Amino acid sequence: MSIVQKIILWFLGLILVPTLLVGGMLFLSFNHYMINEALNNLSHQADVKQQRIEDVVTQNTTQLAAFTNGVLLPTTLDSYNHTHSTEDLALLGSTIDAVKSKTPEYQNVSILNLDGKVIVSTQPSAVGQDYSAKDYFARAKVRNDTTDYLFVNGKGELDINLVGPIMYQNNPVGIIVIDASTSDLASIVTDYSGLGDTGETELAKRGSDGNALYLAPLRFDTAATLQRSVGYSKANSPVVRAVDGQTATLQHAVNYQDKPVIAITRPIRGTNWGIAVEIERAEIYQPLYNLRDTLVLLVFVVLVFGVFTALFAARLITDPIIALSIAARSISTGDLSQRVHQGRADDNNEFGLLAHTFNTMASHLEKLDKMKTEFILLTSHQLRTPATAVKGFLSLLLEGYAKPLTAKQRELLQAAYEENEQQLRLVNQILSIAQAESDQIILAKADTDLSGLIQEIVEQLRPIAIEHRQIITIHKPKGPVWATIDREKMRMVIENLVSNALKYSPDKAEITVSIEQGSDSVLLKVRDQGFGIAEGDKDQLFKKFSRLPNPNSVTAQGSGLGLYLVKILVELHAGTVDVESAPGKGTTFIIKLPNRQE
Amino acid sequence: MALILIVEDHPSLQKIYSIAVTEAGHTCLTAKDGTEALRQATEHNPDLILLDLLMPDVNGMEFLRKYDTAKHPATKVIVLTNMDTPILRQQLSDLGADLYLVKSEYTPKELMGLIDGALQSTPPATPDN
Numbered sequence: 001m002s003i004v005q006k007i008i009l010w011f012l013g014l015i016l017v018p019t020l021l022v023g024g025m026l027f028l029s030f031n032h033y034m035i036n037e038a039l040n041n042l043s044h045q046a047d048v049k050q051q052r053i054e055d056v057v058t059q060n061t062t063q064l065a066a067f068t069n070g071v072l073l074p075t076t077l078d079s080y081n082h083t084h085s086t087e088d089l090a091l092l093g094s095t096i097d098a099v100k101s102k103t104p105e106y107q108n109v110s111i112l113n114l115d116g117k118v119i120v121s122t123q124p125s126a127v128g129q130d131y132s133a134k135d136y137f138a139r140a141k142v143r144n145d146t147t148d149y150l151f152v153n154g155k156g157e158l159d160i161n162l163v164g165p166i167m168y169q170n171n172p173v174g175i176i177v178i179d180a181s182t183s184d185l186a187s188i189v190t191d192y193s194g195l196g197d198t199g200e201t202e203l204a205k206r207g208s209d210g211n212a213l214y215l216a217p218l219r220f221d222t223a224a225t226l227q228r229s230v231g232y233s234k235a236n237s238p239v240v241r242a243v244d245g246q247t248a249t250l251q252h253a254v255n256y257q258d259k260p261v262i263a264i265t266r267p268i269r270g271t272n273w274g275i276a277v278e279i280e281r282a283e284i285y286q287p288l289y290n291l292r293d294t295l296v297l298l299v300f301v302v303l304v305f306g307v308f309t310a311l312f313a314a315r316l317i318t319d320p321i322i323a324l325s326i327a328a329r330s331i332s333t334g335d336l337s338q339r340v341h342q343g344r345a346d347d348n349n350e351f352g353l354l355a356h357t358f359n360t361m362a363s364h365l366e367k368l369d370k371m372k373t374e375f376i377l378l379t380s381h382q383l384r385t386p387a388t389a390v391k392g393f394l395s396l397l398l399e400g401y402a403k404p405l406t407a408k409q410r411e412l413l414q415a416a417y418e419e420n421e422q423q424l425r426l427v428n429q430i431l432s433i434a435q436a437e438s439d440q441i442i443l444a445k446a447d448t449d450l451s452g453l454i455q456e457i458v459e460q461l462r463p464i465a466i467e468h469r470q471i472i473t474i475h476k477p478k479g480p481v482w483a484t485i486d487r488e489k490m491r492m493v494i495e496n497l498v499s500n501a502l503k504y505s506p507d508k509a510e511i512t513v514s515i516e517q518g519s520d521s522v523l524l525k526v527r528d529q530g531f532g533i534a535e536g537d538k539d540q541l542f543k544k545f546s547r548l549p550n551p552n553s554v555t556a557q558g559s560g561l562g563l564y565l566v567k568i569l570v571e572l573h574a575g576t577v578d579v580e581s582a583p584g585k586g587t588t589f590i591i592k593l594p595n596r597q598e
Numbered sequence: 599m600a601l602i603l604i605v606e607d608h609p610s611l612q613k614i615y616s617i618a619v620t621e622a623g624h625t626c627l628t629a630k631d632g633t634e635a636l637r638q639a640t641e642h643n644p645d646l647i648l649l650d651l652l653m654p655d656v657n658g659m660e661f662l663r664k665y666d667t668a669k670h671p672a673t674k675v676i677v678l679t680n681m682d683t684p685i686l687r688q689q690l691s692d693l694g695a696d697l698y699l700v701k702s703e704y705t706p707k708e709l710m711g712l713i714d715g716a717l718q719s720t721p722p723a724t725p726d727n
Contacts, residue, residue: 381652384680384702385608392614395705401617424702431682442684 003321004314011310012303019302023295031288035262038284039249042264045194046277049201050266052188057271060146060180064162067099067176068144074168077111080119081173092120099178107159108179114141114172131177136163140175147271150182150205150215150226158182158215158225182215189216189275199279202256204229206243206272214239215273220257230256238263242274253278320351324358336366376434383427390420425495429561432492433544436568441489443572447596448487449480450515450522457494458513461502468507472498475514482596483522489569494524496562497589501528504548504587521575521595527588533581541579542567600645600717603627605635605661606678607653611701615648615678618706622714632656636664644673646717649695651679651686659690667694674716678709 067073072095080088096109100122110121116132131137136149144164153159160180165172189203200219204212210232214224221228230237238253242265250263255278263278323340330338339362340355394417396402398410405413435441458472465472494513501511509529516523533541533548540546545560570577574594581587602619606612607630619626627642629635631653639647651658658677667675676697677690687698696716704712 381680381682384700385611388680388702389608389610389614391702392611392618392706395707396614396617399705399707401621427702435683444684444687 002318004311004318007314007317008307008310011313012306015302015306016299019299023299027288027292027295030291034284034288035251038262038279039251039264041194042199042262042277042279043249045201046264046266046275049188049275049277050268053185053203053268053273053275054270056184056188057147057268057273060160060162061144061270063103064144064146064164064176064178067178068164068166073111073176074166074173077119077166077174078168081113089120096120096122103180105180105182105184106178107153107181108177110177110179111166112137112140112175112177114174116175119174134177136161136177137175139163140177141165141172147205147273152226153179153181156223156225158186186216190219192219195277196279196283198259198283199277202239202242202276202278204239204243204274204276206274210240210244212237212239212243212274218256224256228256238265238276238278239274241265242267242276243272245274255280320355324351324354327358327362331362331365336362336369338362373434373437376430380427380431380434384424387420387424387427391417391424394420426561428492429565432489432565433561433568436565436572441569441572443486443489445484445486445573447482448485448490450483450485450490450524450593451476451479451481453487453491454494454513454515454524457491457498461495461498464499465502465511468502470502470505470508471510472502473510473512475512475516477516481515481517481522483593484596485573485593489572493566493569493591494526496566497526497591500562501526501530501587504528504530506530517595522593524591524593525588527586529586532583532585533579533587534583538579538581542577600624601627601642602713603629603635603638603642603644603647605629605632605647605653605658606650607631608650611650614706615709618710619713622710632658632661632664635661639665639670639673643670646674646676646713648676648678648713651677651681651690659693662690662693662695676713676716 073092076088076091076095079085080092092111096111100106100109108121108123108126110123110126110131111119112131113119116130116134116137118126118129118131121127136145139145139148140163142165144162146160146162149161149163151159151161158181160182162176162178162180164176166174166176185203189201192200195201198219201216202212202214202218203216204214207213207229211229212232213226213229216225218224218228230240232240234240234254236250236252236254238248238250238255238261241248241250241253245267246265247267248263248265250261250265253261253263253276255261255263260281261278262281262284263276265274265276267274327338327340339359394413397405397413398417432441454474454476458474462472498511498513505511505528511529512525512527514523514525514527537548541548542563544564546563547560567577570591570593576592578590578592579587580590602624604612604615604619604626606615606628612628612630616626616628627638627644629638633656635647635649636656638644649658649661656664658679662675667673674697675695676699677695678699678701680701682700690698697712699709699712
């Protein structure tokens with residue numbers, strides 16, 4: 001992974017982590033706050049509504065008791081039971097009329113005898129009816145009840161039957177049945193203020209199987225009264241829990257619409273009723289969702305910002321590094337003149353210092369390199385001198401200056417001469433390479449007959465060939481082959497290739513040197529019958545100090561510089577050198593030179 | 599039968615060239631630095647000068663400047679050195695050298711061949727080895 005990428009990742013992590021942490025914490029605490037606020041609100045509402053509903057129930061109960069245990073009604077009823085007089089009947093009638101007119105909720109008041117027959121009622125059509133089959137009849141003979149007997153009246157509203165025995169001297173003498181409306185209950189329940197758009201109060205009564213029967217219209221089902229119930233098995237229904245008598249705070253309830261709600265349940269004490277004050281979670285969470293979306297956007301913005309900043313910051317570091325490594329690479333490939341630009345006046349920063357040091361080092365390298373080259377040039381020249389002297393002395397001896405030589409003397413002296421020539425050749429190679437590497441070679445080009453040059457070189461080397469019974473053949477066209485070349489440098493090239501061919505070929509082998517003039521170039525080929533070069537070794541061939549093993553000779557010959565020099569010199573002539581070879585099939589070196597300029 | 603001045607500081611080489619020159623039937627003078635060479639040259643007016651470059655004190659190039667080949671048109675100058683750069687060749691040619699030879703490339707016999715060639719020709723010749 002690149003430095004820039006690493007910096008970006010770190011930077012992003014650095015920015016993102018706290019942002020996410022803070023954002024997350026913000027979200028969580030807001031969430032907590034929201035829920036608590038909502039629950040507190042619901043709880044307050046529930047308390048209020050519970051109280052008010054209980055007040056209504058209490059009031060009914062108290063009032064009923066006043067009638068059933070009062071003075072006027074029991075006395076009058078008892079008298080009537082004995083006398084059946086019309087005066088008693090009229091008095092009963094006016095009493096219940098008064099009761100009814102005093103209390104607006106009372107729709108009808110009826111008095112029954114202990115057999116269930118309606119003696120007197122504010123509803124004239126009821127008089128004489130037999131109510132013994134009514135659901136409240138059995139209970140009404142023995143005790144007051146204000147909450148169990150509910151029905152939907154002709155107007156579709158909920159009414160309660162307030163029933164109970166009228167007691168005279170501790171004995172029941174009749175039954176009073178009050179048909180009371182529950183509009184006050186309904187108005188308490190359908191007050192949705194403070195409950196948003198989805199909140200409400202569910203009022204229900206516990207059925208015999210534990211289910212919850214609604215006693216008031218629901219916000220989203222106004223016909224629910226006494227028509228709709230929720231089964232006991234629905235454990236997460238708030239209203240079920242409410243009619244079960246639980247005072248509970250439910251954060252994960254489900255209402256009659258199957259929507260997730262938070263709810264507070266309260267029993268209506270003294271009854272088998274319960275209320276659940278609830279509100280949809282979605283409504284509570286809406287601001288939270290908005291916050292979450294804002295935070296996500298924020299994180300995204302931070303991310304983008306972070307990336308750009310990181311990129312910029314990274315560039316501050318990597319740009320100078322890249323500049324430095326480019327310069328370093330140039331130097332490593334030989335161009336010692338490269339320097340690093342020290343950047344905007346900022347010398348005092350870390351990179352300024354590095355750049356400065358780098359440049360100093362490069363200058364030092366350049367100087368050393370020059371010194372090295374000068375050293376090589378100077379010593380090479382100097383090395384020639386004693387070798388020249390040896391050449392001179394041996395030559396004089398071989399030419400018979402001192403005395404005619406015996407065959408043995410000649411042989412030994414000739415061998416010494418050859419070795420010395422080899423030494424001179426080596427010095428020349430080193431010199432040429434040093435010059436080439438420091439760009440000091442300037443070719444002394446002249447129109448030369450390559451054909452003639454080749455002839456010269458081959459003649460020179462023929463004695464060596466004869467020693468190993470090797471043959472050198474020249475293939476050339478009839479006339480001269482002209483090229484614009486530096487004669488001495490090309491001599492070195494051809495000498496090198498031909499003597500290599502001789503060295504790496506077995507005895508009696510034939511070496512072929514051919515030259516031909518093409519349409520756009522001159523082709524020079526040197527082919528031997530040596531053991532060939534493997535494909536993998538071909539790349540290494542022209543490299544400095546590369547030497548392939550030679551099974552023809554016991555000792556390693558050659559400096560490993562010959563082919564390297566050949567390549568440099570040929571390329572200086574704007575030519576190319578290639579090798580065609582396969583193991584066991586000999587080798588051909590092919591030199592292509594541009595035609596003579598006209 | 600010419601008078602040849604050999605300017606060379608290396609004793610072995612001086613000896614070799616002297617032998618070669620004398621064997622070929624010429625007379626030779628020797629000098630081992632530029633100062634001595636100037637003295638010999640002005641005193642004896644040789645037909646040909648074999649000139650080394652790297653010498654102590656006054657080197658070959660300085661000698662040639664002071665000697666002034668223009669003043670001695672009849673004297674051939676062959677620079678015989680182991681230094682070999684195109685710049686040097688050019689400079690010495692400008693100073694009037696007739697030939698520039700690299701010592702290590704010639705046997706004494708070959709050298710004499712070139713010397714004879716130079717002595718016989720009037721315009722300067724490029725070596726055609």
